[in-house]
Amino acid sequence: MRPPESRTVETPVTTPLIASDPMSRSVAGSVRCLASSILVSMAVTAGATAPAHAQEADALRARIDAAVTQVNGRVVAWRRDIHQNPELGNREFRTSKLVADHLRSLGLEVQTGIAHTGVVGMLRGGKPGPLVALRADMDALPVTEMVDLPFASKVRTEYNGQEVGVMHACGHDNHVAILMGVAEILAAMKSDLPGDVMFIFQPAEEGAPAGEEGGAQLMLKEGLFAKEKPAAVFGLHVTPLPVGTIAYRAGGIMAASDTWRMVVRGKQTHGAYPWGGVDPIVTAAQIVLGLQTVVSRQSDLTKAPAVVTVGQFTGGLRSNIIPDTVVMVGTIRTLDPEMRTDVHERVRRTAEHIAAAQGATVDIDINLGYPVTFNDPELTAWALPTLQRVTGGRAIERPAVLGAEDFSYYAQETPGLFVWLGITPEGQDPETAPSNHSPLFFADEAALPIGVRALAHLAVDYMTSQGSVTSQED
Structure with missing residues (x-):
């Protein structure tokens, strides 16, 4: 559900009945003065706390934005490496090793082998606060790439008895690289984070091979949220929308x-x-x-x-x-x-x-296949200012899509928000751009830093908004 907003609690003060004798009037006056002093003190304290938390959040956001520029070259390099070496569902061995090695280098608690090739990294913040989960899917598709890129996939495999190419035709290479970048940025400021972050790198979103289980459902079945359940989970997916935009929808966003x-x-x-x-x-x-x-x-x-x-x-x-x-x-x-x-x-x-x-x-x-991908309405409303901030006001509401996504299983367990990241180059019509799963699918790398900022800001904004409420109520 939506993180509660900061609020000042007004404490009612009962004024004693004023008697007619001077002593009673004096005591009553003293009580009124004391009550007034307490109210003023409470107001000053609450007023000081809210700006303090706002300043803390602003400082963290500024550090994120500066770090995005520094890490972007590595994010692009990871994306190209993963794109050139795609792997099908439950077979993401190389990709999961790349991810796990990176998370370990950042000092995260790393779990591998969940749901076959899944990787989970836990970042412990230096201050108390909520646990936020961020998710990226890792698998590619049995599609022969037809995009002329220097890092185009040349991988081939046998699928359902036929030799086919393997391609990140749904853009999951972007998702993995973005989340690796977010992990690097947040790990560098972990001592100042008011909460923890769970990084979920999931296999087999496109479906497990015949006769196998996989994906989000298997990760949950194997205990992903059993020991520590996130207060909220966030994810994104690249799609043909103008680069620089993020699309959202409260309620059912995918079928x-x-x-x-x-x-x-x-x-x-x-x-x-x-x-x-x-x-x-x-x-x-x-x-x-x-x-x-x-x-x-x-x-x-x-x-x-x-x-x-x-x-x-x-x-x-x-x-x-x-x-x-x-x-x-x-x-x-x-x-x-x-x-x-x-x-x-x-x-x-x-x-x-x-x-x-x-x-x-x-x-x-x-x-029964994947359930409805449902964006918690209150969480969506809360997140909208964050999305507008990271896109410069280009967060747009979009109609639901009748494709399916197994992010839906996470959102059944805890409030979730799943958004679309635009990747169509400037000057190209998204309506005519090759769609996800096409051999001509193309993602403009200018979208990568926007995705990194979006997930990092959502995590930090959620933690700081929860933290401000906790400190006031305590």
């Missing part, structure tokens, strides 16, 4: 992503005598059409958008045989947890009733 599989069962017969069987192809086709009404006619779209998509339709062997079965697979995307459950129920009901009307049956499996 829950679920997959479904249906097996429509009819009765096989000769294609010349369809009345002798039950046609699963016609039944499945009617289900496809019926599913189009789940969102457009059955769901309350004033809450949030949703999508139900049929991505595969398979059935039959030859022209004159009506088959026994048809298999369909697809995806469901939702931005509201209640709507997610409701859409699942409506998909099942629609398919089952249409099948029954045709004399067929349908088996439906809905596999």
Whole structure:
């Protein structure tokens, strides 16, 4: 939830009943004078404390901004090295070693091997305060790079039985380099930090290999937050927006992503005598059409958008045989947890009733994927001044995206904020720029220092705002 704002507590003072004799009037006057002195003292103390914390925060921010310039060359070098040597999910061996070695060199407490190749660094501040988590994902994609860069990926591997290239086509190389830079900057000022920072370098955001677990869910399962739970978690993702901008949204910013599989069962017969069987192809086709009404006619779209998509339709062997079965697979995307459950129920009901009307049956499996990436509304409102500061007023509110992100699992455990970092070069239209997962995806390195400033400022602002409240209430 949003860090509480500083506030001055007014203590009510009860004035004694003033008697008519001089002694009573004298005592009453003394009490009033004492009460007034206490109130003045409290006001002065509170007034002095708030500016002191503001000065502390300003000093830390100034040190961050100066350090960003100094560390930027290394951030760029890390990014290029990681980009040139991409690794798929749960196989980020080289990347995780690079990260772990760097964190150890900074004096952090380092844990490796969590969720296969994950790395966690703990920075202990010199002053009491909250624990803040910052996250970067490390994995690349089975995409053959087509961008002409001196540090372009030449890595190739076998994926699902095919030889393919490997590329940081979703920009995770930027995320890792940015967080390495943040760690270096904050470690240099750890004695002055009013709190601790957990640096999460996560594998397999794009999904684990078949038959394996991975990603954020596995990191949590293996105890990431078990011993020390952060008060807040922050993350970012590069995307085609103008470089220099950061986009945000309170509430659902990325969708829950679920997959479904249906097996429509009819009765096989000769294609010349369809009345002798039950046609699963016609039944499945009617289900496809019926599913189009789940969102457009059955769901309350004033809450949030949703999508139900049929991505595969398979059935039959030859022209004159009506088959026994048809298999369909697809995806469901939702931005509201209640709507997610409701859409699942409506998909099942629609398919089952249409099948029954045709004399067929349908088996439906809905596999839950990543949940909604939900930005805590109060935390988002609190963070907006920070985002505006680091972008020079170029933090923009953006509509939700129906892609999915497993940062959502962290945000289910503690208040979270996930933002978009613009990486489209000046003079290029973000609307026509190659999207994430494209072999032509390109990130302007001018975005790197903005990302470093954003995460570092968010961490420090959160710690100092919490610290000011703690000192006043204590």
